[in-house]
Amino acid sequence: xxxxxxxxxxxxxxxxxxxxxxxxxxxxxxxxxxxxxxxxxxxxxxxxxxxxxxxxxxxxxxxxxxxxxxxxxxxxxxxxxxxxxxxxxxxxxxxxxxxxxxxxxxxxxxxxxxxxxxxxxxxxxxxxxxxxxxxxxxxxxxxx
Numbered sequence: 001x002x003x004x005x006x007x008x009x010x011x012x013x014x015x016x017x018x019x020x021x022x023x024x025x026x027x028x029x030x031x032x033x034x035x036x037x038x039x040x041x042x043x044x045x046x047x048x049x050x051x052x053x054x055x056x057x058x059x060x061x062x063x064x065x066x067x068x069x070x071x072x073x074x075x076x077x078x079x080x081x082x083x084x085x086x087x088x089x090x091x092x093x094x095x096x097x098x099x100x101x102x103x104x105x106x107x108x109x110x111x112x113x114x115x116x117x118x119x120x121x122x123x124x125x126x127x128x129x130x131x132x133x134x135x136x137x138x139x140x141x142x143x144x
């Protein structure tokens with residue numbers, strides 16, 4: 001079942017985000033469960049998009065995103081901050097999380113959504129393409 005996240009979900013969401021962090025290109029960067037907890041609380045209470053997949057009273061997936069004006073103009077754009085579903089639960093609900101984010105973005109007056117995929121995940125890229133997203137270059141990083 002997909003539903004809006006609540007403050008009671010935060011501990012489970014933080015665990016999911018830590019799992020994603022370990023798989024991502026940011027794995028060498030520090031992960032602070034306390035900071036992640038406070039960030040997710042701010043997201044939930046701040047009116048941002050946070051949806052979870054709940055199965056058997058457990059949160060097994062999360063999608064968090066926000067919208068903001070572009071730095072160069074007045075149009076709104078949306079970005080995802082985290083999208084992760086535990087492997088054993090990856091099915092249509094993972095796609096539905098993205099679809100709900102798109103609908104929310106439309107309701108918020110967003111002109112463009114710019115998701116990021118930090119795990120070199122071909123399945124995520126395939127899903128975004130299937131939902132009509134276009135590739136926008138390549139992602140790069142430099143560890144210092």
